[in-house]
Amino acid sequence: MPELPEVEVTRLSFAPGIRGATIRSASLGKPLRWPLGIAPQQLVGQQVLGVRRRGKYLLIDLSEGLLLLHLGMSGSVIFASAQAEPGKHDHFDLHTSQGTLRLNDPRRFGAVVFASSQDDPEANKLLGRLGVEPLGEDFDGAAFYEGLQQRKTAIKQVLLAGEVVVGVGNIYASEALFIAGIRPTTRANRLSRPRVRKLQDAICTVLARAVEKGGSTLRDFSNAQGESGHFQLEAMVYARQGEPCRQCGTAIKSIKQGQRSTFFCPQCQKP
């Protein structure tokens, strides 16, 4: 479900409501990808200072540390004043003076991890290898080009790895490469400066647009208010194998790269 736009839409939908709240209690369901790192009771009494995002991580700033939240493949968050008893796939509840934040994640690839302010939370291992923010000021052409020059792998997989630029998932990687006219199998270090520039613009455009639209609703994405993105992503290539390219009519192709599906137009996207 969540790539950067969905995570950002989630953040925007609950950050104002939870800011300033005091944590009353916290509870865990089944194990997620990583353990919380502390006993849930240790969160009690802490203040929620705000909510930021880094890549696909939600960073909840607390008075004594940082709560890192990742939605994995199937996670979603609800923030509401009254919550029913946790359901089968509800694996984390944060009860606060202003409402309950609940993580629902059927596949449990997501995580909630506490980083104490005693250990420099910003230096958390999970945040260490992340690339530049695509919607931030640091995403400039020169640095992006230099980053890609270091990689001989297919550009699609370099985007997904998140070590050069973060937040581009499987859907938006295919979409951005289509907009930029670049074949997903092209090796990253073989791209010319102008093509890298075009790709950079395409990534910004497609992600920013998706955030504006409230996240794509390819399946069942909804924000923390339970509102589904009232927008169906009009994908140019994603999941459109065999269908005509919206630009030239050529049949969209589907291939596997690193066990993930990739979609592209063999006519519009050049190696």
Added chain:
DNA sequence: CACGGATCCTGATGGC
């Protein structure tokens, strides 16, 4: 150190 593959887990879908 850059790369490719295995791996975690549940649910939906489609072929037989």
Added chain:
DNA sequence: TGCCATCAGGATCCGT
């Protein structure tokens, strides 16, 4: 209330 294979929006870890 059939069973089985395949696939799904992520990303870390491990062997090479």
